[in-house]
Amino acid sequence: MTWYVLNLGDAMLAGDAVDRIQSLFEQWPSRPAGAAVFMRHESEGRLHCELRVYLPPAAAPLAQQLGATPCAPPDPGDLGVLAGEPAALKPLRRD
Template identity: 50%
Template sequence: MDQWFTANLGDAMLAGEDLERVCALFERRHGRNATTAVLMRHENQGRLHCELVLYFPPELADLAAAVGAHVCGQPGLPGLGVAIGSPQRLSELTDA
C-alpha cells in the first residue's frame, strides 16, 4: 500500500499542542528508535499565516487514522522536514 495521509494542524503559531499530541502518539506506538517518521511542512496557500501540515507515510496509516488525517499523494520534497521519527525516512524520499 503506497497511500500517504495528511493532517493540517492550522496556523503554525498555534499548532504546538496538536503537534505534541501527534508526537506523543507516535512515541507510544512506534518508540524512539522507529525507522519511520511523521513529516511536516509549513505551507502558505495565500493566507496571512502559514499552516503546519503533517504527512504520514503508508506504514503510519494507524497513526494517521488516530489523528483524523486524510488520504493524499506522496508529498513533494521542497520544504519537507521531520516532525518526529527517523531522518532516514526523509532521505529515502530524496533517494527515490
C-alpha cells in the same frame, strides 16, 4: 500506496497538536524501524502559514487515530521530520 495529511492550521497555534502527535508516535507499539512523521509549513499565498503533517503508508494506523485524510505523496521539498528518524527523509529526496 496511500499517504495521509493532517492540517494543523496556523503554525503559531499548533504546539499542542504537535506535542500530541509526537507523543502518539513515541507510544506507537508496532512502529516500523525508521518510521517518521513529516511536516511542512505551507502558505499557499496567504499571510500566515499552516502546518501540515504528512504520514507515510506505513503509518496508516497512526493516521487513522489522528483523523488524517488520504492524499497523494507529498513533494519532498521543504519537508521536515516532526517525529521519528531524520534519515527517513533521505529516500524521499532524489538529490
